[in-house]
Amino acid sequence: xxxxxxxxxxxxxxxxxxxxxxIVKKLPRYxxxxxxxxxxxxxxxxxxxxxxxxxxxxxxxxxQQGCPLVILACNTAxxxxxxxxxQNDLPHIAPDNRVLGVIRPTTEIIGSFTSSRxxxxxxxxxxxxxxxxxxxxxxxxxxxxxxxxxxxxxxxxVENNEHDQPGADYFVKKHVQHIMSADKDxxxxxxACTHYPLLRDKILQFLPAGVNVVSQGEIVANSLEDYLQRHxxxxxxxxxxxxxxxxxxxxxxxxxNHASIFFGEPVRSNHVDLDSNIPVADDNY
Ligand code: DGL
Numbered sequence: 241x242x243x244x245x246x247x248x249x250x251x252x253x254x255x256x257x258x259x260x261x262x263i264v265k266k267l268p269r270y271x272x273x274x275x276x277x278x279x280x281x282x283x284x285x286x287x288x289x290x291x292x293x294x295x296x297x298x299x300x301x302x303x304q305q306g307c308p309l310v311i312l313a314c315n316t317a318x319x320x321x322x323x324x325x326x327q328n329d330l331p332h333i334a335p336d337n338r339v340l341g342v343i344r345p346t347t348e349i350i351g352s353f354t355s356s357r358x359x360x361x362x363x364x365x366x367x368x369x370x371x372x373x374x375x376x377x378x379x380x381x382x383x384x385x386x387x388x389x390x391x392x393x394x395x396x397x398v399e400n401n402e403h404d405q406p407g408a409d410y411f412v413k414k415h416v417q418h419i420m421s422a423d424k425d426x427x428x429x430x431x432a433c434t435h436y437p438l439l440r441d442k443i444l445q446f447l448p449a450g451v452n453v454v455s456q457g458e459i460v461a462n463s464l465e466d467y468l469q470r471h472x473x474x475x476x477x478x479x480x481x482x483x484x485x486x487x488x489x490x491x492x493x494x495x496x497n498h499a500s501i502f503f504g505e506p507v508r509s510n511h512v513d514l515d516s517n518i519p520v521a522d523d524n525y
Contacts, residue, residue: 244479246271248302248310250295253281253399254495255434256313257502259342260484262457263311266465269480273305275512276499278490282395283316284364284433291366295321296329297514303334308477311464312341315363315432315456319343319370338474345463346430346456347376351384353452356427358385360419362443363432365390373432387426389419391433398435401498403442412439416446428452438502487512 249260253276260274275298277283283291295317302310312318318341325339350359361373368390377386393411402408420426429451431437437455444453468475486509488495499507 244271244481244483245306245308245477246273246483246485247478248272248299248305248307249274249313250298250302250310250317251276251312251314251434252283252294252316253278253395253435254498254502255395255398255436256311257499257507258434258437258455259311259313259457259460261503262461263464264484266458266461267468269482271479271481271483271485273302273307273485273487275302275487276489276495276509277514278399278488278495280489281399282364283314283320284366284395285392286316286366288320288366288370291317291320292324296325299325299329299339300333301512301514303337308337308474310337310339311460312339313434313460315342315434316366317341319367319372338471340464340467342434342456342460343372343376343432345460346432347373348380348463349459350377350428350430350454351381353454354384354428356425357381357383358423358425359387359428359430360422360426361386361388361430361432362391362394362415362419362436363388364395365392367432373430385423387419387422389415391415391436394439395433395435398438399498401501403438408439408442409445412442413446416443420447420451426451428454430454431456486510489514 247270249256280294299310322341368388374386397408486507488509492509492511495509496507
């Protein structure tokens with residue numbers, strides 16, 4: 241029997257842990273359950289339909305665990321699946337629950353980082369092709385010129401723990417230099433993939449001084465705090481025992497070895513097989 245109502249945090253793999261880290265720092269009282277769909281990651285090069293199906297399956301799993309609120313801490317899932325889930329699925333499967341993404345909170349505030357009004361978006365192929373950042377930034381800041389760069393190798397580099405190795409330099413340099421060559425006045429680069437904060441030091445090496453490199457963790461945490469204050473019905477449904485539970489669809493050993501790099505503290509995960517739909521056990525809390 242489910243006895244708590246944790247906030248669900250989802251990513252295709254480890255990247256969402258960079259967001260969860262900031263959320264937990266900002267809002268430590270709540271219970272959280274993290275799911276990394278590592279067995280099917282990366283999502284970045286997958287079709288709309290596949291990302292939507294995988295993400296919906298994970299959202300349904302979170303609801304079975306008692307989560308009233310799920311954060312898609314994955315830009316690719318936010319870009320390709322969130323709207324359909326919110327508009328088509330939620331009204332049928334759980335009308336009182338909510339699913340939020342990371343693109344909207346980021347685009348609402350991105351204007352405060354740039355003076356030149358020229359920014360670069362670094363993201364997966366899927367996020368770039370969806371055009372979500374272009375559409376959303378245009379709504380809030382029509383004066384900002386946005387350049388996009390797909391960096392398809394960056395998630396595999398990070399997922400394989402090669403982010404601080406010399407081999408990563410080639411791919412980081414290639415994309416950073418390419419987007420900066422599009423316009424010398426770009427003064428802000430958004431890391432629009434939750435895996436990319438681990439590449440931050442390398443990105444800075446190949447950038448001219450003075451360019452802002454913006455990660456989403458803190459932005460999403462601030463936005464969630466504000467959302468919970470404005471939605472008291474939902475907020476009161478979220479349990480508050482300070483528990484964090486981690487799930488992966490792949491090997492727990494691999495997850496635990498990698499996850500602490502993203503989360504900043506040791507992680508002990510549980511395995512979930514989404515196809516056999518194993519429910520969460522009480523004693524995990
Ligand atoms: N962390 C995901 C994102 O923010 C990575 C996507 C992937 O699995 O390729 O887009």
